[in-house]
Amino acid sequence: MSPVGSTVSIVAVSGGVTAPRGFTAAGVHCGIKARGLDLALVVAESLSSAAGVFTTNLAVAAPVIVSRQHLAASGGRARAVVVNSGCANACTGHAGLEVARLMAAEAARALGCDAEEVLVASTGVIGVSLDPRTVTDGIIRAAEVLGDAGHADAARAIMTTDPFPKEHAVRVETPGGVFHVGGMCKGSGMIEPRLATMLGFVTTDATVAPELLRRALVDAAETTFNAITVDGECSTNDSVFALASGASGVTIGEPDYELLVEALRAVCQELALGIVRGGEGATKLVTVHVTGARTYDDAKQAARAIANSLLVKTAIHGGDPNWGRLVAVAGRCGSAFELSGARVVVGDTVLFEQGRPFDERAPEAAAHLAGRDVRVAVDLGVGGPEDATMWTCDLSADYVRINAEYRT
């Protein structure tokens, strides 16, 4: 193996979670939702290294509790992940924990492994019980149709209000051999991951020790799943799992750590941007870049505040280059800020600099905001060296409609 950047290439390939060798997947309809696929399995041929990052919400859902326990009990090894949509199995008390354990046990029975080698995730409405017979039936049927081509159905089966499935995979060519990273995720509302995200599943056919995989997953998530926001919410169920089958024959050790992070990031970023593009009511992907910050935390705090600002998100929805709202958020977000040195750029157009507005350039900036992929950049004006990027979407009347009508 060689370090990043020498003769390594990372190229996108098809195949989602089954692009890496050693994995099969399936998605079926079992009746948790009235219609549509609602149960997914991702299965490794043999016991694999496994890692997870989870929600920081203290109202933690049953499947998160069970997956954490299983990862600890197995020493960071897993054979499979079982996922349902249509029901979050959150705030469901002791009965909810029993159903989450049953899901692992039934998948283990179908696959011939220990229950502790199965990880569990759920997404959907909070506070509704998950019927044990329905989900058991789904697991049995999903296990029967596992295959290389199952990745697409699996990616559909984990959707709730998502407008489209989100998959990505890359092939990593190195002097030491070729390996793959694949993934799928879901998420549309209740999205502002802090140490986790909605549901994300990443596979690789590299051989990676569980502890190295965990560290790399945390690092890759920081600038991908943890750098997106749709509505500033952090769910009770947020989880990202990584499984490493080793089927490529390529071993990733400590010296290759940066390469591993880069490969995971390549997949996680595409998946994370897919969540934002498919955010509830979203019509635009907005890249928020903050520069000139004293510290990285200041940069990320300002980027997060801008990305969550209702006034910024509605202005962008309306195609309005309202730089004043960007300045106002930067000034209130708690990061070091100096108005006289601040700069606001929309697309490539500087609208405010050295205390002076350039409103005559507003039409140029408005033309940029009319597109679907838009960029805003704010320099905090204190001459610092740090920057950070967050991705968000605009806020539309459809967001309100979706969330005022979701449950009733």
Place this chain on the structure above:
Amino acid sequence: MSPVGSTVSIVAVSGGVTAPRGFTAAGVHCGIKARGLDLALVVAESLSSAAGVFTTNLAVAAPVIVSRQHLAASGGRARAVVVNSGCANACTGHAGLEVARLMAAEAARALGCDAEEVLVASTGVIGVSLDPRTVTDGIIRAAEVLGDAGHADAARAIMTTDPFPKEHAVRVETPGGVFHVGGMCKGSGMIEPRLATMLGFVTTDATVAPELLRRALVDAAETTFNAITVDGECSTNDSVFALASGASGVTIGEPDYELLVEALRAVCQELALGIVRGGEGATKLVTVHVTGARTYDDAKQAARAIANSLLVKTAIHGGDPNWGRLVAVAGRCGSAFELSGARVVVGDTVLFEQGRPFDERAPEAAAHLAGRDVRVAVDLGVGGPEDATMWTCDLSADYVRINAEYRT
């Protein structure tokens, strides 16, 4: 004077900022806005005690800078406040500061006092210059029509997207005499005051030393202007001013501090709730009460997070008693929280308690949410003694429409 509660009564009266003796007011149209009143004066007959609390936004607007300087230079005394709507005079550089100083100087010339005895406030679009001749013309005309009845025009002249003017006044009867507190405010979007609010103006005819007035204003604001949110934003111009004319002949000293705070709070709370009721796109006033917190800060943090949650605000807009979203926000907000002890109440209906949902009661809770004044309460489940209240409004498609189209 006597302590609070013995034989004191506080009753609502009409008259807004001129209900207290010793004040006149006016509101005129001078052309900052295309139509409608856009300039207000509130004037004390003689030099009065004055206090202000201001935005914590680091992108601070010119009128805030000037008012702070004038309060410091005058030792907490003022004769008048001059306010314009239609232009925030924020992010306008050196020229903006000059116009803010000119506003004070022109008002001082018309009233025959020092410029440092005039406070200044502006509200409207950020980054647009305020024309000196237009505003000077307005000040001269407003000074000509000052009167007791001018409070209503003044309250209209400070409006931007506000759907209605906000005034309130009370008469405070004590064994030591009768005094009044009156006020007006504006605010509809960019509302989440932290140490201040949009624009608020409170008058009293009690005699109060400047330092006592300042402390009481800060205390009264904490549970009123600082306990409301429309959209989680903190403006560049937020200011609340208090003027005490002493014209009632009643003197408030340190032993009467609690009475002073209570009287200010009576006016500030009505004004603050008016901001929320008139919040951009709002159809409901939502009272968020958090109980069982370990500390007051925990309680207020949780109440603020719930009051700012897009998912909570859209659910309430849709009349959906979605207690799961309330639990999810309480769990992620950073306050100590224990799911097994948590409780959610909508109106008077318990929907979640001791880890158990009561979805059969959802219709009763939905009936409560169909009203215009609605209440949600969350116990954090950790058995603490503290509680806090925040007021917010629902989030409607109209909010998006207003803010996507405000400037263009």
